[in-house]
Amino acid sequence: MAKITPRTLSGFMELLPAPQQQLERMMDILRKTYALYGFTPLDTPVIEASEVLLAKGGGETEKQIYRFQKGDADLALRFDLTVPLAKYVALHGGDLSFPFRRYQIGKVYRGERAQRGRFREFYQADIDIIGDGKLDIANEAEIPSIIYQTFTRLGLKRFQIRVNNRKILNGFYAMLGLTEQSGDIMRTVDKLDKIGPDKVRGLLTGELGLTEEAAGDILRFIAITGSNQEVLTALEGYRGRNEVFDAGLTELETVVKYLAAFGVPEENFAVDLTIARGLDYYTGTVYETTLLDHPEIGSVCSGGRYDNLAEYYTDRQLPGVGISIGLTRLFYVLGEQGMLNPQLPTAPADVLILPMTAELTPAIQLSTRLRAAGVRTQLYTEQKKFKAKMNYADKIGVPYVVFLGDDEVSAGVVACKDMVSGEQTTLPFDETLQRIREGLALREQGSVIVE
Amino acid sequence: MAKITPRTLSGFMELLPAPQQQLERMMDILRKTYALYGFTPLDTPVIEASEVLLAKGGGETEKQIYRFQKGDADLALRFDLTVPLAKYVALHGGDLSFPFRRYQIGKVYRGERAQRGRFREFYQADIDIIGDGKLDIANEAEIPSIIYQTFTRLGLKRFQIRVNNRKILNGFYAMLGLTEQSGDIMRTVDKLDKIGPDKVRGLLTGELGLTEEAAGDILRFIAITGSNQEVLTALEGYRGRNEVFDAGLTELETVVKYLAAFGVPEENFAVDLTIARGLDYYTGTVYETTLLDHPEIGSVCSGGRYDNLAEYYTDRQLPGVGISIGLTRLFYVLGEQGMLNPQLPTAPADVLILPMTAELTPAIQLSTRLRAAGVRTQLYTEQKKFKAKMNYADKIGVPYVVFLGDDEVSAGVVACKDMVSGEQTTLPFDETLQRIREGLALREQGSVIVE
Known part of the structure; x- marks a missing residue:
């Protein structure tokens, strides 16, 4: 009989038994830690109507999405767990209690260019807290404690949760009269770690056409560093000039204030004014998490506060805060770095x-x-x-x-x-x-x- | 802003938080029980090359499969967990140890006609033991103990694991000179529970053109019932007329002999000569599991012994034995029957x-x-x-x-x-x-x- 050559598609992770056991152990820790904080597990379909998944439309998403016809139906595979959550809450909102806290660990699909360490099918591990109309700032303070607990239980010590507040950034740019350009500026400033301050200044005065003075103000602002208390004190110097800035600063101070009570050590947490997160829909606290010895990996857990989870589906205002771990990529990188403990049992039996x-x-x-x-x-x-x-x-x-x-x-x-x-x-x-x-x-x- | 109506596709299960917790609990029990028997967890991609998934080709599969193009690639979603296992073992065989015991709990996809209680995306929970060239009969005896333990841990008491051996059937039909028709006969006999003996006789003599005498022999044979020992004793009366039959009877006796040692009570196990399983690839012991108070549900856990797991991909002979639980359908049916314990906690927090x-x-x-x-x-x-x-x-x-x-x-x-x-x-x-x-x-x- 003629044989078909067995193969697994490029960009799809398929593990041998021992590493699979390591990944299962990580997933188990994520499930248990998320549950410890009162999040309920959800499982939504991998396939949705394209119209639903692409309600927001545009950009990279549309190019990368796996989309196809089945009979008359125009279908697509989910490319993240946030859009399905928005659909879920808009659809089942009447049966849910708010704040609604859910976790979901599931596969998502992006038809990216095949590349080492890039996956087309990968696990995301998300938590979100969704409010009905309002959501208290204490939820934004709780998120770093969940990140801290998750990575600590996985065995990491040398990691840092970096936190900022979009209102501080938006308020600051409003002070400079640069509100309309603030999105572009933040995307540029976001590159600071990668390209350094001189190149950022060049982009600001070049591509974005800012004055030298404004670029100087921005670089001075994002250069504010030190202990959390030192950064907050420096920021207090800007208070009183813009309402949005002041609100953001008060939120950030609240987040920092509750850290110790939430069990997060100072060394695992840093206020970092360069963090903005690219996505436009974040409106308050934003989070990134980096491994101190492996900055090249980038953020391993990111997220933030948003005001309108489901605006494409409903008029109901659903603010929330959430974070996501790109589990497949994290697992891959840990393996590459030799950071997966070979001592733990991976045998099928004891x-x-x-x-x-x-x-x-x-x-x-x-x-x-x-x-x-x-x-x-x-x-x-x-x-x-x-x-x-x-x-x-x-x-x-x-x-x-x-x-x-x-x-x-x-x-x-x-x-x-x-x-x-x-x-x-x-x-x-x-x-x-x-x-x-x-x-x-x-x-x-x-x-x-x-x- | 114009809104998109949020909806979930028909045939896709999406649960509210409380039932989701119940399903998670079931999955957790399945994972733990399978692991207790020395099966290792596997996770294969949901998407495979169509050529790989459809290596066997033909039939219902091809009609129901979700298949699409992405760039130049002809892709499809897995419709069961057996074909991906065959691919996995053929592809990674050199890195595996045999017998290779794996469990997999994952979503599979079939574009069936939408119908109440029928799902297009559903979980299967499979275990398989794969041998390299050979596989001892004791593995076939162990399977009922895994089924028994799984359902017992889920809380079921009134269920029956029904077991037969395809060699007994094949040998018996060979005795009657009906080897070539044995597939058709088994598919007809398989309907006994649903349509009764008279209609089965009618189909055998009508559609299949058997003599009244042969139909009578077949109906007498499949009417052999009683305790396991009584059935085995009756079967011994046929011994010596066909080698395949004799081998199958010896295998069945071995399976029954070890039951008690494997901890399976007699009342949860029955030798049942009407069980054949439709699939052609089963060659030895076959299993079905029914809920005694809900025969209308049909089998909730089925499988059997096969000689060639991966014949479409490799010349290597890989015999195995496995079972599958259609978890999504089982969960749905249990809910419909009011059999899901409402007392167990389903809250997101304690x-x-x-x-x-x-x-x-x-x-x-x-x-x-x-x-x-x-x-x-x-x-x-x-x-x-x-x-x-x-x-x-x-x-x-x-x-x-x-x-x-x-x-x-x-x-x-x-x-x-x-x-x-x-x-x-x-x-x-x-x-x-x-x-x-x-x-x-x-x-x-x-x-x-x-x-």
């Missing part, structure tokens, strides 16, 4: 039973007992030489191998080999179980990410 | 904190402490009347509400209301935490499914 008797009943009974005790157990029943069986155990990386021959069965004991230390014990079931449990608990102690 | 002070620091600190203790906590900071806040707590179904006013803060206590009993306590943090933990443990005791 125990592999090798029956040494033709009649399998005792081995099967043992597997049933171990599973009832919560131990992930595989029964190996293939007719192979002993060496081949041990090779299999090595290859899957199972921590314990249990041998069960006639001697053990008649003596009521279990022979159990620790595959790392090589130590082998012959003990009754309960003692073997205890040894296995203790060993597994030790193995589980590390974090997913190591720096 | 505790809702209502701060009664303008300064939020004490309330935020309390939320941080509760979260550090593993309690899912939401902080409610919106400016609303007390009654509106309590309405919110009622609506999201949160089990505990904690009030924190100046009095509680200065006394170092916490006021906590049990939203079901209405009982309110004012106690130090540790005692409140203990009360909450005990209450939550009680609430978690039920199973997802109730009969």
Whole structure:
């Protein structure tokens, strides 16, 4: 028979079992951490009507989207989890309670140019808090604590949550009489990290046609750095000249004030006036998160406050605040950097039973007992030489191998080999179980990410 | 601004938060149970090259598949998890260890005619054990124990795993000289439950042109019922007339023999000679699982043994055994039948904190402490009347509400209301935490499914 060559599409991550276990562990931590903060899981379809997904329209989205006909229907695959959330809240709003807090971890699709480390199918892990008409500033203060907790539980230490407020930026540009150009200015200033202050100044006075004075004011403003308190104090010097600025500063002060109570250490948080986020729909606090030792990766968790989640679907005003982790890319980058802990178990089972008797009943009974005790157990029943069986155990990386021959069965004991230390014990079931449990608990102690 | 009407496509399940929590709980049980048996999680792309997905080609699949062009690429959405597994094993076989045991819970797509209870996007939850060249019969005996454990952990009691062996059927039809028609005969016999023996006889002698004698032999054969031992004894009466039959009977006897050791009670398991499974690729043991009180639902977990997983991609012989649960449909049917336990918590949080002070620091600190203790906590900071806040707590179904006013803060206590009993306590943090933990443990005791 002629064969079809098996292949996986370029830009689609397909992992071998061991790295898949690492990714599952990360997802599990994200789910649990998000749930700890009172977010409910949602799952929306991957396919939506194109009209619904493209309600906002325009730009890169339309070029990258996977869109197709099925019968009469014009369909598309979701390219993020925000538009489906907007649709969900607009559609089911009457059945929801506000503030509505949801998390969603799901695949999204963008037909980008294939490139190393760029994915066309990738997981996003989002949380959003949606208010009905209003949403208290305390929610914006809570977000950094969720980012902090998530990355800490993953095992990261050297990361920084960088926070700004769009009202401060908008207010500042209004002071300079540059409101209409503020979008372009912010996009330019956003490049500061990448191209440096001189090139930013060049773009401001060149492309954007600002005066030297205005460009100087802007560069002085975004050069305000120091401890959070120092930055806030410097910003207080601008107070009283613009209402929007003043409101933004008060919000930022509130966010900073509650940090410690939310359990976020000062070293993992920085007020950073260069953060603007490209998207036009952010209106208040904005967030980026960078790995201090890997600035080249860029932000691994971004988001912010917006005033109108679902304006394309409903007149109902739905302000919110949310963040998104590009999980597939993060996982890829961590792997590239050698930051995924190789010590954590990735085997499909904790125990592999090798029956040494033709009649399998005792081995099967043992597997049933171990599973009832919560131990992930595989029964190996293939007719192979002993060496081949041990090779299999090595290859899957199972921590314990249990041998069960006639001697053990008649003596009521279990022979159990620790595959790392090589130590082998012959003990009754309960003692073997205890040894296995203790060993597994030790193995589980590390974090997913190591720096 | 003109609005786009928000809508979700017909045939796509989109749940409100409470039922979504119920579905998540089911998925969590499936993941944990599959893992307990030594299966490793896999995640393959939703999109594959059409050529790869349609390697087998033909039939309903081709009509129902979501297929489209993106640039030059001819792409399609997976319609099951078996074809992607075949591709995966053929592609990555050199990096895998055999027997290779994987589970996958993922969405698949079929553009079926829209119909109540039929979904175009739905979850399948599959396990498969793949051998390299050979696979021991003990694996076929283990499968019923996984089905049993899965449904038992979900809370079902009145279900039956029905098992047969295709070799017994093929051997039997060979005895009658009906090998070439055996496929058609099995598909007809498969309808026995739905249309009864007389109509099956009519189809056999009519459409298929069998003699009355052959039809009588077939109906007598599939009428063999009774306890597993009685059925096996009756089958022994046919032994010695056909090699394939004899091999199948020996396999079936092995499967039945190991049942008890695998922890499967006799009442949840039945040898059933009418089970054939429509698919041609099953070659040994086949499985169906029915809910005894809801036979109209049909099989909720089916599968079997096959000889050649990946024959369209590779010459390597990869026999296997697997089962699949149509999770979305099962969830839908359970909901329709009122079998989803309404007692289990579905709130986004365990505790809702209502701060009664303008300064939020004490309330935020309390939320941080509760979260550090593993309690899912939401902080409610919106400016609303007390009654509106309590309405919110009622609506999201949160089990505990904690009030924190100046009095509680200065006394170092916490006021906590049990939203079901209405009982309110004012106690130090540790005692409140203990009360909450005990209450939550009680609430978690039920199973997802109730009969």
